[in-house]
Amino acid sequence: MIEVCDLHKRHGNFDVLRGVNLTVKRGEVAAIIGPSGSGKSTFLRCLNGLESFHQGQVSIQELTFGAETPLPIRARILRQVCQRVGMVFQSFNLFPHRSVLQNVTEGPIFVLGLARDLAEERARKLLDQVGLADKIHAMPRQLSGGQQQRVAIARALAMQPAAMLFDEPTSALDPRMTGEVLAVMTDLARNGLTMIVVTHAMRFARQASQTIHVFGEGRIIESGTPEQIFEAPRLEATRLLLNEAQAA
Amino acid sequence: MEEDADPSDFSAKSRAQSSAPIPSALHPTRRLLVRLGFWGLLAGLVFGSVSCGRSDKDTLAQIKQRGVVRYGSDKEGGGPYAFPDPDAPRNVTGFEVELMRELGRDLGAKPEFSQGQWDRLLQELSADQVDLVINGYEWTESRARDYLATRPYYVFQLQLLSRRDGPIHSWEDLKHPNPAGRPWTVGILVSSAADTFATEQGGSSLQVVHFDGATDAMTAVKNGQCDATLQDLPAALFYKDRYPALEFAGKPVGHGYYVIFTRRGDGPLRDALDRGINRLIESGSLRRLYERYGIWTDAQNELTDWTGAAFALKGQSGPTGLALLWRYRTSLFDAARVTVILSVVSMPLAMLIGLLIALGRLYGPRPVQRVLATYVELLRGTPLMLQLYVLFYLLRLPPWVAGIGGLAINYSAYEAEIYRAGLQAIPSGQMEAALALGMSRWLALRRVIVPQAVRIVIPPVTNDFIALFKDTSICSVITLVELTKQYSILANSTGGVLEFAVATAVLYMAMSLPLSWFSRWSERRFEAMGSKGVLA
Structure with missing residues (x-):
């Protein structure tokens, strides 16, 4: 479903990504862990075009684009990618000038061209699903961080995406809010949504994902099932990472 | 006002935290200050204006003491009155500038040119910025009520200028309807004698368009933006060579007197100026000056036999206050x-x-x-x-x-x-x-x-x-x-x-x-x- 082939990206003289290969099957939940600065977020943002890359190719369903794809064509493909792949950000990025309901209906109405009443019906269902049925008329600033992140998830789901990208969705939250957001994500995982989750939440990675990829210095250094990674990591670097996460 | 924008606790908090302060409505006390400032300004205007037109001090004595007489004029009005000297553009020259040089002798003071906007010169005079105003100012009843006028130093007429290839060739032509279906447009120096004349004598077929300078109006006629311009004859004579596309349309019309204005209380200064003008007329140096500038006309003979009768205040003084508004x-x-x-x-x-x-x-x-x-x-x-x-x-x-x-x-x-x-x-x-x-x-x-x-x-x-x-x-x-x-x-x-x-x-x-x-x-x-x- 998602296939990434030999992705390279440079920032000036610094190689952010140095040949990343990754395959995610339909319904698979892939967790990406790794130390800060190892290129996890940059990699995720390359998948939907928020970052460009210098070499390599990305296929999402039948949409394929590479570093060589001419800009206008790539832009058109990326818009389609974005319509099929939702993204959730570390800092939520809700639209502060629109209510919770409007945040969730914005995409369906203005991108998909859905009728307002249909979009609102869909939004109500999703907000109910993430436990915010009573907040639909609130403004984002009136919500806690955890509530805002759940709205952001609903906003992405409202596009009925084939897959979802999560970019450290709980890093800006305190433990209690982290729990409520991870609960929603675990739900989604159980329902068979294809997900790539960049995270530091090791327990979530262990319990909800099928595959874990460990990033180090711009490439994937180790991949495996949660059991393999957590019980018998191949590399010393992975062991250190897991220990640090436990200590924290 | 701003308090009722959003009473919730949260908004107050987020406002305090917001790193992008949005200036909101003025604080009530500051608003009060703004209002006070406004009324203070008005009050200043009122008292400033009430004191205008009068002068407690003897300006003539001050002028003699200072050795300098400041006169208000506007170079933008252009030649031949007062304009930048072509040979030394930082200096001002013109027949009025030379006239002031002569009159300075009578006052025992050196004349000093003070640049002002032409239609505000009298207000500068009221505000004590200058001692007198001399810049092609026509004697009118309303001006004579607020200021003291000297005897005339020039008898002016008005000259219509139009494009040689245009439809207008005399003042009378303007009284016929424009075949284009709109009124004729006549460019005029704002508040000048021509302004009054055109407004009073021009019919409905004429529309006055105001300019700040004589040459601006002539340029507009040359460009075809106006049909004609009515100018004081001296200006028309002075500039006619620079606008070959324009012609003198018909004979001069109208008739009026350029005078020097002083503040109401400055009788001694006015009398001294009168004596000076008189001396120049009698000695013939005024005529020689005007001939040098090419603005001597037969009408100037009236200056010699001046009795002052033309300056009698005839009608009732106009309305003031709310009636005027x-x-x-x-x-x-x-x-x-x-x-x-x-x-x-x-x-x-x-x-x-x-x-x-x-x-x-x-x-x-x-x-x-x-x-x-x-x-x-x-x-x-x-x-x-x-x-x-x-x-x-x-x-x-x-x-x-x-x-x-x-x-x-x-x-x-x-x-x-x-x-x-x-x-x-x-x-x-x-x-x-x-x-x-x-x-x-x-x-x-x-x-x-x-x-x-x-x-x-x-x-x-x-x-x-x-x-x-x-x-x-x-x-x-x-x-x-x-x-x-x-x-x-x-x-x-x-x-x-x-x-x-x-x-x-x-x-x-x-x-x-x-x-x-x-x-x-x-x-x-x-x-x-x-x-x-x-x-x-």
């Missing part, structure tokens, strides 16, 4: 309407152009960015008045088009920078979130970025609107009679400086206050709708 209310309201139309049409245009420029500078391709940056710098770096001159005199646009277009283009540069700042204040995560939803860049701007930027820029844009509103007065240089110009015209022709100043100030306030209210209302509306801290 009532009489000229339609003129004031017409001018106020011009001000309003100029500002409410040009500002939305400026905002629209400005927004497009800001978007182009932030999101457009590199070459477009560079062109737009140049556009902004060019328009910010040159005065609005100059831009209006270019549009009107060089591109020859009609006054309304030049005025509205000039204001819109000039202010678009400022609006563009405000929008640019507003757009850049929106965190990049907003654009990313919109793109990640599958929006195009343009849709993201329209739905997500611009609506958030708008609320940030409301206060500075309102500020600019009020500034533009007052800058409409600059459009008077391209013949649009807006409120400030009308004030000047009316104050001059009636002497009702105080009345019209107060009325004009009140009109301006009455027009700009709703603007401030609207701004505060929209700010509150936006706040109630959404984020106080856009960055939160």
Whole structure:
């Protein structure tokens, strides 16, 4: 479903990504862990075009684009990618000038061209699903961080995406809010949504994902099932990472 | 006011945390101070004007003591009265300048030229800025009521000038309807004798268009923007060689006297000037001076047999106070309407152009960015008045088009920078979130970025609107009679400086206050709708 082939990206003289290969099957939940600065977020943002890359190719369903794809064509493909792949950000990025309901209906109405009443019906269902049925008329600033992140998830789901990208969705939250957001994500995982989750939440990675990829210095250094990674990591670097996460 | 914007606890907190402080409505006490300031200004205007026209001190004695006599004049009015010396452009020359040199001898003082705007010279005199005014000022009853006039130093007539290849060849031609279906347009120096003459003698087939300088009007006729211009004969004689496309249309018309004005209490100064003028007439040096400038006419013989009878105050003194305002209310309201139309049409245009420029500078391709940056710098770096001159005199646009277009283009540069700042204040995560939803860049701007930027820029844009509103007065240089110009015209022709100043100030306030209210209302509306801290 998602296939990434030999992705390279440079920032000036610094190689952010140095040949990343990754395959995610339909319904698979892939967790990406790794130390800060190892290129996890940059990699995720390359998948939907928020970052460009210098070499390599990305296929999402039948949409394929590479570093060589001419800009206008790539832009058109990326818009389609974005319509099929939702993204959730570390800092939520809700639209502060629109209510919770409007945040969730914005995409369906203005991108998909859905009728307002249909979009609102869909939004109500999703907000109910993430436990915010009573907040639909609130403004984002009136919500806690955890509530805002759940709205952001609903906003992405409202596009009925084939897959979802999560970019450290709980890093800006305190433990209690982290729990409520991870609960929603675990739900989604159980329902068979294809997900790539960049995270530091090791327990979530262990319990909800099928595959874990460990990033180090711009490439994937180790991949495996949660059991393999957590019980018998191949590399010393992975062991250190897991220990640090436990200590924290 | 701001307290009831949003009473919830949360909003107060987020306001305190917001790192982008949005200036809200003035604090009540500060608002009070602003009002006090306004009334103080009015009071100053009142007392300043009441004391005008009188003088407790003996100006003549002061002049002798100082050894300098300051006279008000305007170089912009041009030759032959007072103009930059072609051989030494930093010096001023002209027949009146030379006349003052002669009269300075009678006063025992060195004359000092003081530049002022022609139609405000008498107000400068009232405000003690100068000792006297000499600049082709005609004796009129209303002026004679407020100031002391000397005996005339020149008998002037008015000369009509028109294009050689045009339809107008005499004053009489203007009385026939224009075949084009509109009135004939006649360019006239504002508040001059020609202004009075054309208004009184011209029929409905004639429309007066006001200019600040004699040559401006002649240029407009040459350009075909006016059908003719009525000029004081000396100016017409002086400039006729420079405008070969123009001809003297018919014989001179009208008849009047240039006099020197002093303040009401300055009888001794006036008498000394009278003696000086008398001496120059009798010695024949006045005639020689005028002949040198090519402005001696037979009409000047009247100066020799001057009795003063022509200066008898005939009619009743005109109305003052509210009665005066009532009489000229339609003129004031017409001018106020011009001000309003100029500002409410040009500002939305400026905002629209400005927004497009800001978007182009932030999101457009590199070459477009560079062109737009140049556009902004060019328009910010040159005065609005100059831009209006270019549009009107060089591109020859009609006054309304030049005025509205000039204001819109000039202010678009400022609006563009405000929008640019507003757009850049929106965190990049907003654009990313919109793109990640599958929006195009343009849709993201329209739905997500611009609506958030708008609320940030409301206060500075309102500020600019009020500034533009007052800058409409600059459009008077391209013949649009807006409120400030009308004030000047009316104050001059009636002497009702105080009345019209107060009325004009009140009109301006009455027009700009709703603007401030609207701004505060929209700010509150936006706040109630959404984020106080856009960055939160």
